[in-house]
Structures are given as C-alpha cells and as structure tokens.
Amino acid sequence: MDRLEIALVSIPVLLGMIFVRVPIGLAMLLCGIGGTVLVTGRWVPIMASLKSLTYDVISNHSLSIVPLFLLMGQFATKGGMSESLFRAAAAFLGHRRGGVAMAGIGACAGFGAICGSSLATAATMAQVALPEMRRYGYSGALSTGSLAAGGTLGILIPPSIVLVIYAILAEQNIVKMFIAAIIPGIMAAVGFMLVVAVYVRVNPASAETRERVDFRGRVRAVVDVWPVALIFLLVIGGIYVGWFTPTEAAAVGAAGTGILALRSGELDWKGLKDCLLATAVSTAMIYFIVFGAQVYNTFLAFAQLPQTSAEWVAASGFSPWMVLVLILVAYLLFGCVMDSLSMILLTVPIFFPLIMTLDFGMSPEETAIWFGILVLVTVELGLVTPPVGMNIFIINSLAPDIPLTETYRGVVPFLIAEIIRIALLAAIPAIILFLPRMMQ
Amino acid sequence: QDAVLKIHQFLPAPAPVPKNFIVPWAEKVKEESGGRIDYEFYPSMQLGGAPPALYDQVRDGVADVIWTLPGYTPGRFPGTEAFELPFMPTNAEATSQAAWDYYEKYLQDEFEDVKVIAVHTHGPGLIHAKGDGVESLEDLQGMKLRGPTRMVNKMLESLGATPVGMPVPAVPESLSKGVIDGTVIPWEVTAPLKVAELVDSHTSFSGDRGFYTSFFIFAMNKDTYDALPDDLKKVIDDNSGRETSKWVGRVMDEGDAPGLKIATERGNKMIVLDEAETARWKEAAQPVIDGWIAEMNEKGMDGQAMYDDAKAMIEQYSSN
Amino acid sequence: MSMPTASDQMHEPGLSPELESRIGRIVGAVAAFLAVAGGLLLLFLVAMTVISITGRAFVGVFHFAPLNRLGPVPGDFEMVSAGCAVAVCAFLPWCQYRRGHVTVDVFITPLSGRWKAVLSLVGNVLMTVAAVLIAWRMQLGLADKLSYNETTMILEMPVWYGYAGAVVGLWVFALTSLYTVWRSINEIAAGREGP
Ligand code: NA
Numbered sequence: 001m002d003r004l005e006i007a008l009v010s011i012p013v014l015l016g017m018i019f020v021r022v023p024i025g026l027a028m029l030l031c032g033i034g035g036t037v038l039v040t041g042r043w044v045p046i047m048a049s050l051k052s053l054t055y056d057v058i059s060n061h062s063l064s065i066v067p068l069f070l071l072m073g074q075f076a077t078k079g080g081m082s083e084s085l086f087r088a089a090a091a092f093l094g095h096r097r098g099g100v101a102m103a104g105i106g107a108c109a110g111f112g113a114i115c116g117s118s119l120a121t122a123a124t125m126a127q128v129a130l131p132e133m134r135r136y137g138y139s140g141a142l143s144t145g146s147l148a149a150g151g152t153l154g155i156l157i158p159p160s161i162v163l164v165i166y167a168i169l170a171e172q173n174i175v176k177m178f179i180a181a182i183i184p185g186i187m188a189a190v191g192f193m194l195v196v197a198v199y200v201r202v203n204p205a206s207a208e209t210r211e212r213v214d215f216r217g218r219v220r221a222v223v224d225v226w227p228v229a230l231i232f233l234l235v236i237g238g239i240y241v242g243w244f245t246p247t248e249a250a251a252v253g254a255a256g257t258g259i260l261a262l263r264s265g266e267l268d269w270k271g272l273k274d275c276l277l278a279t280a281v282s283t284a285m286i287y288f289i290v291f292g293a294q295v296y297n298t299f300l301a302f303a304q305l306p307q308t309s310a311e312w313v314a315a316s317g318f319s320p321w322m323v324l325v326l327i328l329v330a331y332l333l334f335g336c337v338m339d340s341l342s343m344i345l346l347t348v349p350i351f352f353p354l355i356m357t358l359d360f361g362m363s364p365e366e367t368a369i370w371f372g373i374l375v376l377v378t379v380e381l382g383l384v385t386p387p388v389g390m391n392i393f394i395i396n397s398l399a400p401d402i403p404l405t406e407t408y409r410g411v412v413p414f415l416i417a418e419i420i421r422i423a424l425l426a427a428i429p430a431i432i433l434f435l436p437r438m439m440q
Numbered sequence: 441q442d443a444v445l446k447i448h449q450f451l452p453a454p455a456p457v458p459k460n461f462i463v464p465w466a467e468k469v470k471e472e473s474g475g476r477i478d479y480e481f482y483p484s485m486q487l488g489g490a491p492p493a494l495y496d497q498v499r500d501g502v503a504d505v506i507w508t509l510p511g512y513t514p515g516r517f518p519g520t521e522a523f524e525l526p527f528m529p530t531n532a533e534a535t536s537q538a539a540w541d542y543y544e545k546y547l548q549d550e551f552e553d554v555k556v557i558a559v560h561t562h563g564p565g566l567i568h569a570k571g572d573g574v575e576s577l578e579d580l581q582g583m584k585l586r587g588p589t590r591m592v593n594k595m596l597e598s599l600g601a602t603p604v605g606m607p608v609p610a611v612p613e614s615l616s617k618g619v620i621d622g623t624v625i626p627w628e629v630t631a632p633l634k635v636a637e638l639v640d641s642h643t644s645f646s647g648d649r650g651f652y653t654s655f656f657i658f659a660m661n662k663d664t665y666d667a668l669p670d671d672l673k674k675v676i677d678d679n680s681g682r683e684t685s686k687w688v689g690r691v692m693d694e695g696d697a698p699g700l701k702i703a704t705e706r707g708n709k710m711i712v713l714d715e716a717e718t719a720r721w722k723e724a725a726q727p728v729i730d731g732w733i734a735e736m737n738e739k740g741m742d743g744q745a746m747y748d749d750a751k752a753m754i755e756q757y758s759s760n
Numbered sequence: 761m762s763m764p765t766a767s768d769q770m771h772e773p774g775l776s777p778e779l780e781s782r783i784g785r786i787v788g789a790v791a792a793f794l795a796v797a798g799g800l801l802l803l804f805l806v807a808m809t810v811i812s813i814t815g816r817a818f819v820g821v822f823h824f825a826p827l828n829r830l831g832p833v834p835g836d837f838e839m840v841s842a843g844c845a846v847a848v849c850a851f852l853p854w855c856q857y858r859r860g861h862v863t864v865d866v867f868i869t870p871l872s873g874r875w876k877a878v879l880s881l882v883g884n885v886l887m888t889v890a891a892v893l894i895a896w897r898m899q900l901g902l903a904d905k906l907s908y909n910e911t912t913m914i915l916e917m918p919v920w921y922g923y924a925g926a927v928v929g930l931w932v933f934a935l936t937s938l939y940t941v942w943r944s945i946n947e948i949a950a951g952r953e954g955p
C-alpha cells in the first residue's frame with residue numbers, strides 16, 4: 001500500500017471503530033498513531049512526537065477558551081439565569097398563539113449569548129420552559145421539537161465552542177468568526193419562531209394561549225434579566241471594542257456568571273463542586289477529541305492526503321459550488337450519526353485546505369469566515385437530525401412521557417427552516433460577511 | 441533516490457524565508473545530488489506540535505530538516521542570546537555571517553544533537569506603535585509592547601515599557617483592539633501580520649546598530665545525515681555554513697523591503713532617533729547586557745568574551 | 761488483582777465484584793478530588809486574568825506611587841497555558857470514571873446489555889493502552905524539559921512545572937482506565953452496563 005492508500009483505508013477503519021462505540025477521540029488517536037507508523041515505516045516519528053505533542057495541545061493558549069466558557073455556562077445554569085430569561089421572553093411573546101414555545105426559543109437565544117454549548121443551552125432551557133409548555137397544553141412534538149431546535153442557538157449565537165475550534169484549526173481570527181455568527185444566529189432564532197407560528201396555525205390543537213402580561217410585569221421581567229445582558233455585552237462587546245482578547249473575555253464571563261450564581265445563593269461549596277465536576281467532564285471530553293484529532297491530522301499530513309485531495313478535486317473539473325454543496329451534504333449525512341465537535345475536528349483539516357484552493361470570488365479570509373459559518377450551521381443541524389441528535393436525546397430525556405418518535409416528528413419543521421437558512425447563507429455570503437466587513 | 445527530506449517549519453509557505461530560502465535550498469540540493477536527495481515540504485507545523493517543539497523534532501527524527509528560533513525555548517540555548525542583546529545587529533546578511541562564525545566558536549556544544557546547516561538573524565527590529573509614536577525614552581514609559589524573546593522582553597522592561605507576553609497570532613488582534621500599544625518586530629514580519637495598517641508610527645535608531653534581532657537555526661537530523669553516502673554528505677556540506685547563512689540573511693533583508701514600502705505608502709510616521717537619544721537608550725539597556733554576561737559567567741562560560749566576540753564578528757562583516 | 765474469593769462467586773459473577781466496587785469508590789473519590797482541584801486551579805486562572813486585565817487598563821493612568829506601578833500580571837498568558845494544561849489532565853480521570861467520553865451509540869442500540877458491556881470493555885482496554893502510552897511519553901518529555909532548563913518567556917518559570925503537574929493527572933488517568941476495564945469485565949458477567 002502506498003501512503004495515500006493507507007490514509008484512505010484509515011477512514012473506514014476509523015468510522016468502524018467509532019460505530020462500535022470506541023470513544024471518538026480514542027479512535028482518532030489510535031488510527032493516527034497506527035497510520036503514522038505505517039506511513040513513515042518507523043515508530044520513531046510518532047513516539048518522539050508524543051513526548052511534547054500532548055502538552056502542546058493541552059497548553060494551547062487559544063484552546064484555553066474552552067474550559068473557561070464551559071465554566072461560564074455552568075455558573076449561568078447554576079445561577080438560575082435561564083428562568084429570568086424565559087420570564088422576560090414570555091412576558092412579551094407568551095400571549096400569542098404558540099407564544100410559550102416562541103418564548104422558549106427566545107430564551108434559548110439569550111442563554112446562547114452567555115453559553116458556548118448547545119447541549120447546556122437545550123438542557124437548561126428545557127428545565128424551565130418544558131413544564132410551562134406542558135401546562136398550557138402544548139403537544140409533545142411541538143414542545144420538545146422547539147426546544148431541541150432552540151438549543152442549537154447555544155452554538156449558533158456567540159460565544160460558541162465549536163466556532164473556537166474551527167478558528168483554531170483554520171487559523172482564523174476568533175473575534176471575526178464570533179461577529180460573523182451574529183446575524184445567522186439571529187436569523188435562526190427568528191426562523192424558529194416563524195416555524196412555531198406556522199405550526200400552530202396548521203395544528204391549532206397543539207397549543208393553548210396564555211394570558212397577556214401587563215406593562216408593569218414586562219418592565220419587571222426586563223429588569224430581572226439585565227445581569228445576563230450585561231455579561232453578554234461585557235464578553236462580546238469587550239472583545240469587539242478591544243478591552244480584552246477572547247480568552248480573557250471567557251475569564252471575564254466566567255467571573256461574571258460566577259458572581260451572579262454566588263448572589264443567587266446556589267453557589268455554596270456543593271454547588272461549586274457540581275459546577276467544577278461538570279466542567280471537568282466536558283473539558284476532558286473536548287480536549288481528548290482535540291488531541292486525538294491532532295494526532296490523526298498529523299498522520300494525514302504525513303500521508304499528504306489534504307494536498308492530494310485538493311489536487312484530485314482540481315483535476316476532477318467540479319465547479320467550486322458543486323464541491324461546496326457536496327461537502328455540506330456530507331456534513332448533513334454525518335450529522336445524522338455524529339456529534340458536531342467531532343465532525344469539525346475530523347473534517348476541517350481535510351475540507352478547509354480544499355475549499356481555500358477554490359475561487360468563490362471572495363478574499364481568502366472572507367472565504368474562510370463564510371465557510372466556517374456554513375460548517376457551523378450545518379453541523380449544528382446534526383444536533384437535531386434523527387436518529388442521533390444530541391439535543392433530541394437531552395430534551396426527550398427531560399420529558400419522559402413523550403415518546404422519542406414524537407420528538408423526531410416535532411423537529412422536522414425546524415429542520416426544513418434550517419435547510420432554507422443554510423441555502424440562503426451559502427447563496428448570499430454577504431449575510432455572513434456584513435458585520436466582519438464593518439470591522440475593517 | 442537515497443533520501444527524502446521531510447522539511448518542517450512554522451510559517452505558511454508564501455512567507456519570505458520558506459519561499460525564497462528553504463524551498464530554493466531544497467531544490468538546489470536536489471539538483472546537485474542529481475535528484476537523489478528529494479524533499480517534502482511541510483509548512484505551518486503540519487506535522488504537529490507547537491513551534492518550540494521543532495528542535496526536538498529534528499533531534500529525534502520526527503522531521504529531517506527544520507527551521508526555528510532557539511529563543512522559543514528560553515534557557516536551553518543561552519549562548520545564542522548574545523545576538524539578541526540590545527543594539528547588536530547590523531543588516532541581516534552581515535549579522536548572519538557573524539552568527540555562523542560565532543556558532544563555530546561557541547555553539548557547537550549547544551547544538552551537538554543536530555547537523556547545523558545555517559544559523560542567521562533577521563534584519564534590525566524596530567518599534568511599531570499606535571498614536572504619536574516613540575520619539576524619546578520618555579515616550580516608552582509604561583507603553584504596552586509585545587516582545588518576541590526572553591532577551592527582548594528584558595530589554596523592554598529595562599527601558600521602562602510594560603512587556604506583554606502573547607503568542608504571535610494574537611498580535612494583530614491585540615494591536616487593533618488596543619490590548620497592546622505596539623510591538624517590536626523587523627519590517628519583514630509587518631507585511632504578513634498587516635502591522636503597518638494597525639499602527640501609526642515606526643521608530644528606528646541612528647548609527648550602524650539596529651535595536652535588536654533574533655537568532656534562527658536551520659538544521660538537519662544527525663542520523664539522516666550520517667546515513668547518506670559520502671558524495672551526498674558532500675552535497676549537504678556544500679550547502680551548509682557561512683555562505684548558506686549569508687543567503688538566509690539576504691532573504692531576510694530583502695523581506696524587509698515590502699514591509700517598509702507598505703508603511704511608507706500609508707504615510708505612517710517614520711521616526712529615527714538621533715545619536716544623542718540613541719545613546720540614552722543604549723545606556724538604559726546596558727543592564728540587560730551586563731545581566732546576560734553575569735548569567736553566562738554563572739553557567740561557567742566566559743560571558744564577556746562571548747559578547748565581545750559576537751560584536752567584533754558583526755563588525756567585521758559589516759565593514760566590508 | 762486478587763483471585764476471586766469463594767464468597768464473591770457465591771453472590772455475583774465476575775472478577776471480585778465486591779472488591780471492585782470498593783476499589784471503585786476509592787478511584788472515584790481520587791478522580792473527583794483531582795477534578796475539583798483542577799477546577800479550583802481554573803478559578804484561580806479566572807481571578808488572575810481579571811486582575812491582569814484590570815491592571816492593564818490602568819497602565820499610565822496614575823502618575824504617583826504606588827498606583828503608577830499598576831500593570832498586567834507578568835506572564836499571565838503563560839500561567840493560563842500551563843494552568844490549563846495541568847487542569848485538563850486533572851479532569852481526565854473523572855471523565856473516564858464517569859463514562860464521559862463521546863461515543864456513537866446508534867449502531868449498537870439493538871445489542872443486549874452484555875454485548876454493550878463487551879464493547880465497553882474493548883473501549884476501556886484501548887483507552888488504558890492509550891493512557892499509559894500518553895503518560896509514559898509525556899514523562900519522557902518531562903525528563904527532556906528538566907535536563908534542558910527550558911523556561912517560559914516572561915516569568916522564566918521552568919517549563920517542567922507544567923509537565924510535572926500534567927503527568928500526575930495522566931498517570932491517574934491510566935490507573936482509572938485500568939480500573940474501568942475491571943468494571944467492564946464485571947458488567948459483562950452481570951449482563952448489564954452501569955449507569
Ligand atoms: Na453561544
């Protein structure tokens with residue numbers, strides 16, 4: 001076997017291991033080590049490399065955003081910020097038909113603005129919004145479907161851990177990536193609310209209406225939610241106007257939500273321990289995949305797969321747009337069985353250099369930002385695509401009386417909205433690039 | 441084919457040194473070996489790890505040839521820091537030849553694990569700052585500046601600036617956002633990092649000595665070299681040494697031109713401190729030199745002789 | 761690992777399940793302790809970063825002592841890098857103990873509990889191999905850093921500090937992984953997976 005064949009064979013081997021439930025990071029790590037040994041014909045390169053590679057990955061300064069944002073999300077959850085967000089959104093939307101579901105989505109967007117993870121957003125908001133929707137007679141499909149979709153706003157709206165990982169892999173400016181995600185994130189939130197509005201028109205039995213909240217109630221709800229808004233402004237605004245770097249912003253955010261959680265009284269020693277242990281699991285899980293992906297990508301570089309695949313595509317005569325569509329479809333398919341972070345780590349090192357050799361009529365930096373957001377929204381869709389959609393599982397596990405198939409059914413309208421949005425974003429890059437261009 | 445050299449380094453392929461030295465060097469070796477020494481080029485740390493790992497990678501055989509800065513691993517190659525002391529360098533071409541002579545005299549032990557092909561420096565570094573610019577030592581007080589190596593940061597501190605340590609990729613962002621007020625780098629790096637667009641002024645100095653420089657090494661794995669037949673060893677040897685070091689130095693000097701041009705065309709303020717002011721800076725930076733000499737003495741080396749030699753060697757190549 | 765005792769075999773099948781669960785409690789406690797310690801380290805980094813940002817904002821604002829000395833915490837970036845490295849390694853044992861690593865389960869849902877436990881066993885054996893390998897190699901890296909006196913740029917803090925902290929976490933990770941192999945064996949015997 002020549003080294004390119006070894007690289008190509010490694011892909012089904014890797015997927016095979018993943019599909020029999022070998023942890024994804026571990027599968028990439030082992031395939032990477034084995035592949036490098038085969039390609040170089042020696043144990044020395046990979047063994048010598050591992051002396052410092054592990055430390056280089058775990059001490060990567062940009063990557064230290066990840067545990068800090070995770071900690072921030074934990075504190076936000078502990079501090080009950082989800083409740084005030086939901087109350088504020090419900091004060092304005094709750095009385096409409098399907099309004100409680102819309103409020104759930106709006107609150108997800110708000111929570112996504114201070115939390116970098118989709119699962120945390122889905123789980124947190126579901127605990128608040130799900131009982132409310134059930135009380136007003138929302139059908140199982142609508143209530144779980146809207147929250148599963150709403151949860152994806154956790155990574156669509158900055159800060160976003162998936163976006164951090166993309167920026168590191170593609171060597172792009174994290175700030176610009178965050179800024180570029182804002183408009184598509186708002187589009188998603190609005191799109192989901194529209195879906196709810198249409199859904200309840202088509203199925204009037206799926207939701208009852210709630211009484212209107214008066215003006216004073218609305219003011220009170222808004223006042224309650226100001227700390228969340230303050231932290232978002234401090235974190236994203238602070239990065240934007242230049243008070244601090246993204247890693248520092250994550251620390252500021254963690255400190256801010258930590259103080260709020262402390263003030264709420266939930267953050268005693270036990271509460272703190274819970275937050276730290278939960279942060280530990282997510283952090284270790286993410287770093288282990290990042291590390292495995294690093295080793296696997298080193299192997300692919302030794303095998304020169306990225307270069308060769310770019311040459312192959314160039315020789316194939318496919319148009320750039322054709323290549324883009326194929327890549328996005330591949331993401332959609334993989335998203336049905338894999339989680340978003342693993343997908344990014346596995347594929348960006350192969351697809352990104354490929355995309356950068358193609359001409360979409362934009363500068364390289366703009367192409368990189370645009371492609372990154374497209375990848376983000378596409379892999380995010382994987383969180384709500386059956387059969388494996390992590391958000392679906394999380395929400396469904398919080399609603400034991402609703403069968404999984406009903407949740408599957410509930411997310412379908414949202415999936416349609418998402419596919420329309422992806423098509424719009426791909427066809428009109430200016431939607432994504434508008435804000436980053438303003439930064440120049 | 442007798443060997444395929446895996447060449448690994450941290451910059452993207454279009455940067456001046458990879459484009460105008462590393463790849464042409466590899467092509468030259470390939471041609472002179474009649475195609476028997478081929479190469480594979482891995483830019484941007486494609487073979488994994490962070491830039492400080494490059495030296496160990498070539499020592500251990502992860503890569504066959506690497507290009508890196510010993511200064512990325514402070515404390516490990518103390519002798520190289522003689523060239524990074526304040527107001528040492530002239531142009532890169534002359535300083536790089538001196539660096540080779542200095543390597544032969546003082547650094548063979550430090551680099552005994554690898555086959556050194558070339559050592560060199562970049563052109564004189566200068567201060568790129570936002571705002572009114574640095575026209576005197578007083579302007580520097582409290583200014584937040586990013587420095588590349590241990591020695592430079594010590595120098596900035598001793599001059600009264602606040603050194604801010606951060607990875608290079610963070611520099612443009614931090615500059616544009618005011619996290620730092622400026623940075624010290626040579627012109628060569630200003631173009632790819634778009635520094636001229638982010639600052640308002642550039643401060644250089646009078647006299648024939650530049651502000652500071654950094655030391656680089658281009659080296660080969662020892663086993664890879666030893667495994668070559670004698671005629672191919674000769675090809676490598678012919679492409680190592682002072683002339684090769686001079687070549688990289690020249691590429692560095694030429695790389696400075698576009699950066700300078702961009703800044704000039706933008707109408708940025710060009711400040712050259714006069715001789716009296718430059719002398720004040722040299723005096724303020726003297727403790728850094730004294731401190732380094734003392735450090736070397738503690739390590740059982742003759743710090744004063746190393747410093748004097750480095751200076752004299754640079755002088756020798758600069759006066760021609 | 762001790763031989764299964766007669767009383768073990770009378771109660772439950774497997775490899776000394778009672779001893780395993782006792783050891784498991786110790787492993788879990790150690791892993792949790794390390795994870796919380798790592799988390800507290802993270803909190804320290806948060807506080808240090810906030811102080812550093814604040815100090816940096818006041819550079820050049822005051823012109824009288826001692827406030828004119830305000831500035832960023834020297835080497836703040838270096839502390840965050842090294843601190844995160846140590847924290848991440850301290851988190852790994854807990855993640856392994858709590859079955860926290862990401863897996864794809866969809867293709868094995870039809871399998872019985874026993875077969876799922878068999879796959880877990882395979883995964884945990886591979887994880888143990890990988891953990892030992894990583895810990896062993898990083899320990900060699902630690903030896904390298906020790907012998908070269910390599911330091912960080914600004915603080916001139918020895919790089920091996922970070923390596924040493926990380927290596928401790930990695931060896932505990934390896935031991936935890938080894939324990940989870942044992943746990944999986946007993947889950948196969950019991951015909952069901954744990955929580
Ligand atoms: Na978010």
Ligand code: NA
Pocket residue numbers: 335336337338381382383384385386387388389390
């Ligand atoms: Na999915």
